[in-house]
Amino acid sequence: MTAYLKLVVKNAFRQKLRTAxxxxxxxxxxxxxxxxxxxxxxxxxxxxxxSATRLVTRNAISLVFSLPLTYYSQIKQVAGVKSVSYANWFxxxxxxxxxxxPQFGVQTSTYFDxxxxxxxxxxxxxxxxxxxxxxxxxxxxxxxxxxKVGDQVTLRGTIFPGNxxxxxxxxxxxxxxxTDTSQFFFNWEYLNETMKKTAPRRxxxxxxxxxxxxxxDVAAEVAAAVDATFKNSLAESLTETEQAFQLGFLSMVETIxxxxxxxxxxxxxxxxxxxxxTMAMTARERMAEYATLKALGFGPQHLTLFxxxxxxxxxxxxxxxGVGLSYPVVNWFxxxMGSLFPxxxxxxxTIYMQxxxxxxxxxxxxxxxxxxxxxxxxxxxxxxxx
Amino acid sequence: MKSYRRGDQVVPVxxxxxxxxxxxxxxxxxxxxxxxxxxxxxLIAGIDKPDSGTLHVGGVDITTLGEAELAAWRSxxxxxxxxxxxxxxxxTAFENVELPLLLTDLTARERREHVTAALGMxxxxxxxxxxxxxxxxxxxxxxxxxxxxITDPTILVADEPTGDLDRTSAEDILKMMDRLNRELGKTIxxxxxxxxAAEQAxxxxxxxxxxxxx
Numbered sequence: 001m002t003a004y005l006k007l008v009v010k011n012a013f014r015q016k017l018r019t020a021x022x023x024x025x026x027x028x029x030x031x032x033x034x035x036x037x038x039x040x041x042x043x044x045x046x047x048x049x050x051s052a053t054r055l056v057t058r059n060a061i062s063l064v065f066s067l068p069l070t071y072y073s074q075i076k077q078v079a080g081v082k083s084v085s086y087a088n089w090f091x092x093x094x095x096x097x098x099x100x101x102p103q104f105g106v107q108t109s110t111y112f113d114x115x116x117x118x119x120x121x122x123x124x125x126x127x128x129x130x131x132x133x134x135x136x137x138x139x140x141x142x143x144x145x146x147x148k149v150g151d152q153v154t155l156r157g158t159i160f161p162g163n164x165x166x167x168x169x170x171x172x173x174x175x176x177x178x179t180d181t182s183q184f185f186f187n188w189e190y191l192n193e194t195m196k197k198t199a200p201r202r203x204x205x206x207x208x209x210x211x212x213x214x215x216x217d218v219a220a221e222v223a224a225a226v227d228a229t230f231k232n233s234l235a236e237s238l239t240e241t242e243q244a245f246q247l248g249f250l251s252m253v254e255t256i257x258x259x260x261x262x263x264x265x266x267x268x269x270x271x272x273x274x275x276x277x278t279m280a281m282t283a284r285e286r287m288a289e290y291a292t293l294k295a296l297g298f299g300p301q302h303l304t305l306f307x308x309x310x311x312x313x314x315x316x317x318x319x320x321x322g323v324g325l326s327y328p329v330v331n332w333f334x335x336x337m338g339s340l341f342p343x344x345x346x347x348x349x350t351i352y353m354q355x356x357x358x359x360x361x362x363x364x365x366x367x368x369x370x371x372x373x374x375x376x377x378x379x380x381x382x383x384x385x386x
Numbered sequence: 387m388k389s390y391r392r393g394d395q396v397v398p399v400x401x402x403x404x405x406x407x408x409x410x411x412x413x414x415x416x417x418x419x420x421x422x423x424x425x426x427x428x429l430i431a432g433i434d435k436p437d438s439g440t441l442h443v444g445g446v447d448i449t450t451l452g453e454a455e456l457a458a459w460r461s462x463x464x465x466x467x468x469x470x471x472x473x474x475x476x477x478t479a480f481e482n483v484e485l486p487l488l489l490t491d492l493t494a495r496e497r498r499e500h501v502t503a504a505l506g507m508x509x510x511x512x513x514x515x516x517x518x519x520x521x522x523x524x525x526x527x528x529x530x531x532x533x534x535x536i537t538d539p540t541i542l543v544a545d546e547p548t549g550d551l552d553r554t555s556a557e558d559i560l561k562m563m564d565r566l567n568r569e570l571g572k573t574i575x576x577x578x579x580x581x582x583a584a585e586q587a588x589x590x591x592x593x594x595x596x597x598x599x600x
Binding site for chain 1: 466472474485494533
């Protein structure tokens, strides 16, 4: 077997430039595939990190409409509800428009209990609760903009006009790598008090209620019960699991995500065609050698082993380099994207897919050359010699 | 009977040939281009099949063998010497000679011993690690001869073995083939255009338009 392996490896590097270019193509394709799959995963990261014991209640008409604060106590009384909190999307601008990151005004006393994946040091949390203008920012966000505890951050409101000053009182870390640490939380009371003064009609309204459940098994009943409570009111509610809520956002960009998915597979298809062409050329050039090997007593199974081996060797080596390069490239790309993709990690599943794609490319590319070599008549093949 | 198809036309290459070679004989096949001598050689070597008729080699009717059986039979009984040597360019002289042994049950150590002996026999002990591109034509043909005899076959088929060589190298190769016939008792069938090469054989058969003339 060692001798066969040696022949496979030596054959693979016989045309060094051709093999190098083919391998480069595979490296780029596998890298691009991994990057695009990671982008797709990043879109779904929010929904995948969603908790099964949290429901989100929003206005049934649309997310842009709010719900009255008075619903808070009514939701708390629904059977199966363990805790309730609320939040408002703020939509402020930090210095420039391009500095996008999610900002929420939240009920400080309850919100972080519902999100144990946001890990805040206790002393920072105490400071945050004490300061009405306090803010807690995620680690990724703090790293991106250099926020430190005690820093003053001013956001220019777009939904809520004016300049809003905050003081960073804490930095939260994610309990897992999939936790979004690119968010900015502040005290909803600060927002509400200001609204009472500047736009009273907008005061005492919340964007969404987050409902904590005693058990995920009661999610459907609780959601139905909450919505039934506000049936035929001026602001009917729509309650869904946190995952469904997140996927609702994704449905708005579903076509883009689908396009990225299609492109990721197209890249693999293209490199498969390139690799198949390389292997076909290789087999055509070596027809006399295959005929000689057959004359010496090697059967079609041996030729298949040589050709498949060579094709898989090139594809897997290229694939391995592509996978290896995926880590730094994904890290770099995630950094460039900043808080646009809060969670941007190369998943093990993506690596399996990359490896599978390289294997697939190698196997398919070898298919026709193998058939051709296996079928070549010795006398005919030997005429190619010389 | 052996014919080839060219488009819609069937071109007969060998017609009603009866050809006997005794074990240990050394026969040269001569004839003009297209006379069918290489085709006859291919049939005897089991790398082509006749349209009709039988081919008994060493008591075996090889026309009845399937592809896999024929391949196994070739690996045991036939050694090939080609005009253009047909060596694997990516393999060293040692590895080229070792190739047929990969189909046997020999261990790596046993293979090494056999290959070393064969390369010594053709006078290439000092070229073991050389690639074909680093060897002269004559040396390459000697590697090919070592590969042909490595499995100790009973028959050696040579298709224009000196056709690509200069006079001196050709002489060397012919001497070597003569030794293989005389000292090791190999049955040799050689196709050649060269009357001088044919003279080295013990018998010469002529083919013309697919028929044996003498």
